[in-house]
Amino acid sequence: MRVLDRKVLRDLWRMRINVFAIVLVLGCGVAILVMAVGMRGSLERTRLNYYAVYKMADLAVSLVRAPANIANALAAVPGVSAVETRVTGLALLDLPGVKEPASAHLVSLPRIGRPRVNDLSLAQGRWPDPDRADEVLVNEALATANGFQLGEELAATLHGQRHTLRIVGIANSPEFVFVTAPGEIFPQQDRFGVIWMGEEALARAYDLEGAFNNAVFRLSPEVDSVKIKRAIDVALAPYGSAGAYDRDRMPSDRFLTEELGQLATMAAFLPTFFIVIAAFLVNISLTRIIAAERSNIGLLKAFGYSDRAVATHYAKGALLMAAGAAALGSVAGWLLGRMMASVYQEYYRFPRLEFEASAGVYAGALGIAVACAVAGSLTAVIAAVRLAPAAALAPPPPTSFGSNSAMLRSFSSHLDAKSRIILRRIVRFPRRSATTVIGISLAIAVLVLAGTFPAVMERLMHVNFTEANRQDVSLSFVDAREMSVVHGVMNLPGVILVEPGRADRVILHHAGKSVEETLIGLLPDARLSRLVDARLEVIHPPAAGIALARALAEKLDASPGDLLEIEQTRGRRLITHARVATIVDPMVGASAYMEIDALARLMREPGLITGVNVRLDAAQYDRFNAAIKEAPALAGASFINLAERSMRENFDRGVGVMNFIYLSFASVMAGGVAFSAARITLAEQERDLATLRVLGFTRLEVSYVLVGELAALGLLAVVPGVIAGTLIGEWLMKLFSNDLYSFPYVFNAAGYAVAIGFALGCVAAAAMLVRTGVDRLDMVGVLKARD
Amino acid sequence: MQVTEHSGNPTGDLTYALRKVCKRYGDGTAAVHALRDVDLEVKPAEMLVLLGPSGSGKSTLLNIMGGLDRATSGEVWFGNQNLSSMNDDALTQYRRKRVGFIFQFYNLIPSLTARENVELVNEIADDPLPAAEALELVGLGGRLDHFPAQLSGGEQQRVAVARAIAKRPAIMMCDEPTGALDVRTGVRVLEALVEVNQRFGSTLLLVTHNADVARLGDRVVRFLDGGIRSIESNSRRAAPSDLEW
Ligand SMILES: Nc1ncnc2c1ncn2[C@@H]1O[C@H](COP(=O)(O)OP(=O)(O)O)[C@@H](O)[C@H]1O
Numbered sequence A: 001m002r003v004l005d006r007k008v009l010r011d012l013w014r015m016r017i018n019v020f021a022i023v024l025v026l027g028c029g030v031a032i033l034v035m036a037v038g039m040r041g042s043l044e045r046t047r048l049n050y051y052a053v054y055k056m057a058d059l060a061v062s063l064v065r066a067p068a069n070i071a072n073a074l075a076a077v078p079g080v081s082a083v084e085t086r087v088t089g090l091a092l093l094d095l096p097g098v099k100e101p102a103s104a105h106l107v108s109l110p111r112i113g114r115p116r117v118n119d120l121s122l123a124q125g126r127w128p129d130p131d132r133a134d135e136v137l138v139n140e141a142l143a144t145a146n147g148f149q150l151g152e153e154l155a156a157t158l159h160g161q162r163h164t165l166r167i168v169g170i171a172n173s174p175e176f177v178f179v180t181a182p183g184e185i186f187p188q189q190d191r192f193g194v195i196w197m198g199e200e201a202l203a204r205a206y207d208l209e210g211a212f213n214n215a216v217f218r219l220s221p222e223v224d225s226v227k228i229k230r231a232i233d234v235a236l237a238p239y240g241s242a243g244a245y246d247r248d249r250m251p252s253d254r255f256l257t258e259e260l261g262q263l264a265t266m267a268a269f270l271p272t273f274f275i276v277i278a279a280f281l282v283n284i285s286l287t288r289i290i291a292a293e294r295s296n297i298g299l300l301k302a303f304g305y306s307d308r309a310v311a312t313h314y315a316k317g318a319l320l321m322a323a324g325a326a327a328l329g330s331v332a333g334w335l336l337g338r339m340m341a342s343v344y345q346e347y348y349r350f351p352r353l354e355f356e357a358s359a360g361v362y363a364g365a366l367g368i369a370v371a372c373a374v375a376g377s378l379t380a381v382i383a384a385v386r387l388a389p390a391a392a393l394a395p396p397p398p399t400s401f402g403s404n405s406a407m408l409r410s411f412s413s414h415l416d417a418k419s420r421i422i423l424r425r426i427v428r429f430p431r432r433s434a435t436t437v438i439g440i441s442l443a444i445a446v447l448v449l450a451g452t453f454p455a456v457m458e459r460l461m462h463v464n465f466t467e468a469n470r471q472d473v474s475l476s477f478v479d480a481r482e483m484s485v486v487h488g489v490m491n492l493p494g495v496i497l498v499e500p501g502r503a504d505r506v507i508l509h510h511a512g513k514s515v516e517e518t519l520i521g522l523l524p525d526a527r528l529s530r531l532v533d534a535r536l537e538v539i540h541p542p543a544a545g546i547a548l549a550r551a552l553a554e555k556l557d558a559s560p561g562d563l564l565e566i567e568q569t570r571g572r573r574l575i576t577h578a579r580v581a582t583i584v585d586p587m588v589g590a591s592a593y594m595e596i597d598a599l600a601r602l603m604r605e606p607g608l609i610t611g612v613n614v615r616l617d618a619a620q621y622d623r624f625n626a627a628i629k630e631a632p633a634l635a636g637a638s639f640i641n642l643a644e645r646s647m648r649e650n651f652d653r654g655v656g657v658m659n660f661i662y663l664s665f666a667s668v669m670a671g672g673v674a675f676s677a678a679r680i681t682l683a684e685q686e687r688d689l690a691t692l693r694v695l696g697f698t699r700l701e702v703s704y705v706l707v708g709e710l711a712a713l714g715l716l717a718v719v720p721g722v723i724a725g726t727l728i729g730e731w732l733m734k735l736f737s738n739d740l741y742s743f744p745y746v747f748n749a750a751g752y753a754v755a756i757g758f759a760l761g762c763v764a765a766a767a768m769l770v771r772t773g774v775d776r777l778d779m780v781g782v783l784k785a786r787d
Numbered sequence B: 001m002q003v004t005e006h007s008g009n010p011t012g013d014l015t016y017a018l019r020k021v022c023k024r025y026g027d028g029t030a031a032v033h034a035l036r037d038v039d040l041e042v043k044p045a046e047m048l049v050l051l052g053p054s055g056s057g058k059s060t061l062l063n064i065m066g067g068l069d070r071a072t073s074g075e076v077w078f079g080n081q082n083l084s085s086m087n088d089d090a091l092t093q094y095r096r097k098r099v100g101f102i103f104q105f106y107n108l109i110p111s112l113t114a115r116e117n118v119e120l121v122n123e124i125a126d127d128p129l130p131a132a133e134a135l136e137l138v139g140l141g142g143r144l145d146h147f148p149a150q151l152s153g154g155e156q157q158r159v160a161v162a163r164a165i166a167k168r169p170a171i172m173m174c175d176e177p178t179g180a181l182d183v184r185t186g187v188r189v190l191e192a193l194v195e196v197n198q199r200f201g202s203t204l205l206l207v208t209h210n211a212d213v214a215r216l217g218d219r220v221v222r223f224l225d226g227g228i229r230s231i232e233s234n235s236r237r238a239a240p241s242d243l244e245w
């Protein structure tokens, strides 16, 4: 068998272009698989570990104010293993060297010891001294984004009063792995952060001395959280509790869960393409090797090698390729995984996030690669086994080209002889032609997707920042204010236009389903903040009742005419009812909407608003900011220009990396398939092409026969590729749509053109490289040998 | 087409004039001298048979004269053009316009029918015979739309003959055209060749290792070890049907 093994290697070397293509394409599939499965596992494990070590809360509850001693009653609820009562709130920050006010979530630290629930991991510095009211920890993302140093001072407006805070440490918490400002779509790590400070100082600032307004719980394993939530709600009912909730309503954990889901989709979906195509490539190459080896197979059998030995011999080549692809893909997947982990680390703040795929992942990848090789080589190996020794030794008859269908005949009668050769070969080898077409189509599809994401993002940003939110700043107040506050804001420097706004955080109940959402008050004829659909048309608030975004209506199983129960989660925790007036399709946000005055009346605060939208004179931007930094009543200020900038930065980095990966994979796919098709076409047609040269056809004319076949297959791939890309794109957009956006599918003509151009470019490059074989055709040699 | 003029046309009325043509494969001790100092003249419309044992250099010479290969040294004149000094493109044009080839293994394009194999070459010829007519001439009028896989060896070779004659070539080069055929089919192929030679006045170069086939030629060039051993004229050309082998 030694000699035969050497022959396996020599066969692979002879088909090295095909082997290379197969290893690359299959390697890509393995790489994506290792990356996605490994990344998912790493995130999942890191999350689990982080949550366990740092005691991530199982339940949380917000309330208006409860006396500190209630904590004992909460701890006594059966199934609760730990409680931490806290003071939390929002604050406006005046960051050194930054014009615009930023904001932060404030969370208290217990006076003695570390938090029993939602503990912190200290990245730098030390814990605040409980006797020093001004010492704080800030979250690492905010600190990094703003370049904070230990000892630096921040000015913060808490509950209308300005405080100077000193950073003594930088920390992460399982509660804030992913940080977004309430109601914001994208993280703005430099503009919204978390500040932890001593319980007493924070309570004093919020007039909550001896009391708390937030509690987090750890539960004993295997307990019924529904019962516990009910017990907590009962205990806290007198204190304005907004109801205990699970992790699925904790924003950070919810984002993480969604990300894990998307990785799972990616792991299932993208590698499949590559693996299936690789299987076909294996099949085509092996079929070719075996066809070229008929007489060798006959010889082996005549010498007495068993069918099994012959099958093993040819399967070995395929298995070697699988092993090569698994090795290459594992290394590439590991590298990509590390790259991805470092991108994740910027958004998901774990104390330490490392890409680590288990041995099982690599073993699984190898298993899939081997399965792909076996599936691909099956028919070819069976053909080798079936070959009778005598038949194998006789020279093969010329490849038979039977009569074609009438349609094909009449079509080919319009062609010149060279084009007829191309057409007949495509039809004669349908599986191979189809593999090439499908492979190139998939490459086009992946590229169409890569071109669609930026277009969707661009559209989303355009709608959000140009069509919908035309204000420069949105200010939100600590408490609801009289409408007359509009005049006060109008008098701030640089203000050109002010419109009132109102938003209430609520839980909507219908048909046994409950969803926490924002109920947004819309101003009829608003000029600044408007609700816009995918066609860029303004959605007007209903005259009466509530408008639900379609995604929300589906979650609630609600249609027009249905009565919703509406439960306020902040303030007085009012419970009220309203009817669904209509279903709407806003492009950004999937909330509930009402006419602004109707909303204020519904919340029993007629004439009160919770914020304003402002248009500014750009020349007075700095003066305006200086003025609002001092404003006591502000809970937050959101700047459209900054939001747009950070969204664009996030997007460029995240999508930039992804698009680079897509582009590389798509070119491997298109190039690999085209190369392998071109190489086999050349190998099979070498004799015919040389004959054409002998007969006096020029290199150009002969190249046409070779390149024309690929060109035809490439062109055939355009339409299915574009259709597949569009369908997959629409499907992915639906999949990625969440509570915050409904992603539209954006037809991006330039993106399609680039996709088609790039894929066909890869085909052309492959064709041109293989075409050089035409220059090396051996005219004399071809006349000596039979086929 | 690149044309190399020569002051005193070396060929005169001749079709080919070969001067000291050598062909060497490889270098040094491993060198094989496939042709040594071959001098040969070929007259217009002549039927010249190159006869010799296997390995004596016949195919090598034919390939050089057909513009498929180049001599290592020496001159190969076709009319007033020196094939030895032509570039690749000029040689391609020479084959395309002047030469019709027929090979031992037919070299048909398997994806084209008999008719289309002929049309393939007609598409690049100046004044070709219609494909059906050419196939009629070799007795294949009834098998126009068959693919090579559907034809016997003799039929395939006759398609090759039709393909070669359809462009009315000045020269026909046939390398062992009957080498893979039995007698009866071989005779039919040879008949077709002789017919063309007489009808169109093409110069016909026929390579064979079969002394009997050599009786067809006006002259017979005997090869041995890469050199011409003798050239004989046949007083009377035999008819293909007289041959026995
Ligand atoms: N490509 C080649 N490399 C080395 N030697 C060759 C090559 N082609 C032919 N020869 C040698 O040249 C000699 C003449 O070959 P050829 O012209 O094919 O002979 P014939 O056609 O008379 O049988 C032979 O000895 C052959 O081995």
Ligand SMILES: [Mg+2]
Binding pocket: B058, B059, B060, B175
């Ligand atoms: Mg020979």
